[in-house]
Amino acid sequence: MVEYIRHQLSNGLVVLVHRDPLTPMVVTNVVYNAGSKFDPPHMTGMAHLLEHLMFGGSKNAPNFDTPQQLAGGENNAYTNADITNYFQVLPGKNLEVALWLESDRMSFLNLDQKTFDIQKAVVLEEYNETCLNEPYGDVWHYIHHLAYKNYPYKWPTIGLTPEHIAGIGLDEVKRFYKSRYRPENAVLSIAGNVDEDKALKAVEKWFGDLKSEGESSVNLGTEPKQMEIRRKEILSMVPHPAVYMAFHIPDKVNQRFPTIDLLSDLLGLGRSCRLNEILVEEKEIFSAVDAYVNGANDMGLFIIEGKLNEGFSSKQGEQAIWEVLEEVKKEKVMPSEIEKLQNTFATAHAFSCTSSLHKAMNLAHYENLGDANLFNTEIEEYMRVHEEDLKREAKTIFRPNNASIVTYEPAKLKRVNHKFHPL
């Protein structure tokens, strides 16, 4: 149980404070509803580029990193389709340094042309490094493009193409910043060696005078129901054939989510999971397989992926995965399997309560989903999952007309510099 106090400032910022006297550190975590789903469709990658710019200094703290490092701190950030998340870890007595820096960049970020140009170049190198320089690094481009036809999950967070990133204008970034980086669009959590009352006072001091701009609701549209199996077959310089299958699932706060999450564990978690036991160990078709939910807030994806052993094609791999999925739909899930899934969840939850960073992040994320206390209570939902629930979800989700399938086959060509082509 992670105890915390919750307070909302008059400008709308929600603050959560968890005291842990056993650590010398404190963590601040700020989550903004500012993920890549808010990117303009012709300038994808903007939310992520702005994350880089958030380290470029603000009006009163022109250098973000120096005071942070002088205070003995580390910091980092990440962006996904829904949110952009910033955290700082520093000795407890320097909490105010983190609050000063976070509050200043929340409202007074410096967005100058020089920093903008450099960070754009850095992000283009990041694109090269993560999407083009590694085998299968472009898979998320293909999966998102196949699975979403309308909803702005249809591009990957880093941006659809290098041209999109290169084409982002500073004025558009300024508009994005103004519309999404506001106290009422953020949650601040603090976890660690701090006194709750003092921490709240310090938050009021640094964030209290930031101006609220009022709600900035954006209509992101809806995703039409998928009616057909979707495929993309890729011939490229990859070492092995591979299969990626993506199935639509509901949003993260949906009551079906815990069952679906455990279904992914039944298939993909641990050495004794179904996919590994059948496809890697018994039939030796795959060298590695995995199954997981991608954790999107709105309407996410259930992913199954695997790399084939020598002598097997991606087509054979896909067929073998469908056979395992059919078994889950039809055959009994043993009580021992349910016990395993629930124990694994409970253990992971207990470990996530052992560090301030995990606690701060989890509290902020669940609050952003609607209620920080879900971090403490969701375990009850997982413990209520029954064998029949898993079967029912398997039948609902694992249908061909809910599947987007990306397959890779190694090209025989030499020295191909491959590039993502959206269609």
Next chain:
Amino acid sequence: MPDRKSGPEIFEIDSIQLPEFGKFDLPGGSEVHYLQTAYSPVVRMEIIIDAGRLKEDFPLQSRATAALLKDGSKNFSREQISEIADRTGGSISITAGLEFASILIHCLESQIDKILEIVGDILLYPSYSQKHLRKYIQRRKNRLKEDLSINEVLAYRKLTEELFGPNHPYGYNSTANKYDRISLSTLKEFHQMHYRSGNMKVFLSCQHPLEIGEKLNQLWSNIPAGYTLDNTFETPAIAGGKTEVKAANYAQASIRVGKKLFPRNHPDFAGMYFLNTVLGGFFGSRLTAEVREKQGLTYNVFSTIETFKMGGFFLAGCETKILNVDRVVDLLFLEFEKMRMGLVPDPELQLVKNYLFGFFTSMLDGPVNTMELYKLLITEGGNLESFDSMIEDFRKMDGNALVNLANKYLKTDEMRLVIVR
């Protein structure tokens, strides 16, 4: 209204207090180092076995010996090991690095008996079957093929091979041929010879370490006593120079530059750790500031020092567009030269000191992190006093000491440069 312009006062870290660790011995010479936690239901236990590459008679022997532990034992089949371990909700991860094999356990304390039953059996009586060796080789060769399609892997492999030599435990690389030549009998021999109590150390953090200690005591009464010595190896002298390697992929080139250093117990360790932090060891470092933040030439540039029992090396690296390779190499070498030619200014020294004190303090966030730090300390031949003395060395570090170290270890004409493009 807060004074936004000057910001809040920054408090320095005056001391880093490691918590109290306990220690007891197990039969046959194993030590258990433990950290008692409050109110937490979780157990983190790691068994470190001094049975890495320094003890090998054949390449990849230590890695395969460790990896196959989970593939069956006298009383449990592979399937049962996976099933029972997974059903506890915990995990048993087995890895083998250059110097040690490790069995890392995460579980709830309520499940420790079931976990230890498995761990005891696989540690004492692994079955080493031909079928599982064949599967292991297949898996590893697949993984190797994937790794060899990544430029930075090619660069790292080439550099470490050049620095230590292709037959040295720190220098040799896995190949498909080396995997094919692994034989079952050599794994059994390696296990029998080196999986001995005197080669093992246990690092335990949980709420009731002494109760778990009693269970370990029973288990250890069956582990053969004694310890084994490392083999000795020649490391050839290597002159500076450049090697070009053909790329597997043309999106980016990979640059790695390095030089052999010293073992971890060397008196220059703390100084070089500090110097490396200034140069490329954190986000505020000179390399990141220059190559990424000022010039926008890369997403990632870094330097690091790796130290082992019998040697070590300095490594810097960067991924960048092929057309920027020469520019980035020049910048890396220029930054090495600056470390040799000019004193690190006092404000930068102070910043790095504060950053390092904060970094080591942050490793005390929670029992899992704290035990990880303590394990590093002990397995690297240190103790609480050596940690305190390293922190003290950092505190006293000055510009002259860094220039002297840079002149000793960062001469550009002694660097090996590998470019994969």
